Amino acid sequence: MRVLLLISIACLTSLLPVQAFNGTVYLPPGEFTKIAEDGNPVIIKWRTALGALQAAALQGGFDYSIKTYSYGVFVRCIAGICAGSEGPTSGWMYQVNGKIPMVTASNYIVNTGDTVIWYFARNMTETPETSPKVIKIYVQNANLSLNVVRKLPISVEPNETFNVTLQATGGAIGMQINEYLPVGFKLINWSYEGADSVKFSNGTNNLTFIVTDITADGFKITYTVKAPNTSGTFVFLGTCQALGGNIEVIGGDYQLTVGVKEIVSDNVPDDLEQIVSKYYPKFDWRKETPTKGIIVKAVIKAVQKYFVTTDKTLKLQIVNDVTKLVVLYFSISIK
Numbered sequence: 001m002r003v004l005l006l007i008s009i010a011c012l013t014s015l016l017p018v019q020a021f022n023g024t025v026y027l028p029p030g031e032f033t034k035i036a037e038d039g040n041p042v043i044i045k046w047r048t049a050l051g052a053l054q055a056a057a058l059q060g061g062f063d064y065s066i067k068t069y070s071y072g073v074f075v076r077c078i079a080g081i082c083a084g085s086e087g088p089t090s091g092w093m094y095q096v097n098g099k100i101p102m103v104t105a106s107n108y109i110v111n112t113g114d115t116v117i118w119y120f121a122r123n124m125t126e127t128p129e130t131s132p133k134v135i136k137i138y139v140q141n142a143n144l145s146l147n148v149v150r151k152l153p154i155s156v157e158p159n160e161t162f163n164v165t166l167q168a169t170g171g172a173i174g175m176q177i178n179e180y181l182p183v184g185f186k187l188i189n190w191s192y193e194g195a196d197s198v199k200f201s202n203g204t205n206n207l208t209f210i211v212t213d214i215t216a217d218g219f220k221i222t223y224t225v226k227a228p229n230t231s232g233t234f235v236f237l238g239t240c241q242a243l244g245g246n247i248e249v250i251g252g253d254y255q256l257t258v259g260v261k262e263i264v265s266d267n268v269p270d271d272l273e274q275i276v277s278k279y280y281p282k283f284d285w286r287k288e289t290p291t292k293g294i295i296v297k298a299v300i301k302a303v304q305k306y307f308v309t310t311d312k313t314l315k316l317q318i319v320n321d322v323t324k325l326v327v328l329y330f331s332i333s334i335k
């Protein structure tokens with residue numbers, strides 16, 4: 001009895017349809033290119049029954065092949081099962097919302113809420129319920145209102161390593177992000193969360209991320225960079241473009257200050273305190289507030305340096321620095 005029961009279960013299981021894919025796909029506007037079996041490219045609209053199969057193949061990890069005829073595009077093989085493999089009339093058919101369309105899949109327009117079923121028919125009376133291979137696809141039109149926002153720290157020190165975050169909301173199946181690093185910044189590494197895959201290429205201060213996000217529910221890219229050894233305010237720029245969308249500018253933070261951070265804050269601008277420390281190193285601008293006496297010492301050192309150097313550019317810089325120190329001297333009251 002046990003043997004007969006096992007045989008009966010095995011036979012019953014073999015009659016049940018095997019679902020190679022059963023899930024939701026998000027279809028963007030626009031078109032994609034599929035290479036037919038004869039090697040020629042075929043341009044297909046995403047929001048068609050064949051576009052739904054393309055999205056399912058990408059998401060489910062299977063392949064399919066097409067042949068072109070005078071009447072349209074014909075799907076010959078899906079996941080290794082091909083037309084004619086189980087009799088001369090066997091092949092792949094499709095339904096949309098339970099009905100068999102009278103046009104080829106590349107010409108049938110689908111919309112949000114449609115259910116597309118691809119099934120292998122061994123004969124002309126086969127249905128999805130009796131087919132040995134079924135692909136069930138729930139169609140949603142992708143939201144292409146992609147919004148990417150950059151998050152930067154307010155300031156970093158020279159040669160400091162820090163993270164930059166690109167947060168994408170809205171979403172799309174595919175998109176490209178170009179991030180342009182200021183000169184002097186060096187990429188260390190990068191990572192991502194929420195996307196299905198991200199391909200990366202690095203040009204001269206140009207980071208390119210090609211993102212695939214089948215569920216179109218947003219993602220985050222974090223890259224780590226090292227600041228230059230020079231102080232100043234630097235600008236980060238970038239663009240993003242969703243599949244079928246327009247090029248948009250990345251929003252959020254875009255300016256970053258590189259400079260040694262003050263430990264004890266005061267009302268004296270850091271750049272002026274750094275000039276004092278430049279000529280009078282005993283003054284630690286991060287911990288102290290300059291007095292009139294310290295500024296005088298810095299001015300004396302600057303003047304001495306002016307008369308010993310022959311570099312005209314340096315002389316001009318010293319004159320500018322001394323001018324700022326004199327203004328600072330008369331603006332503070334601490335002796």
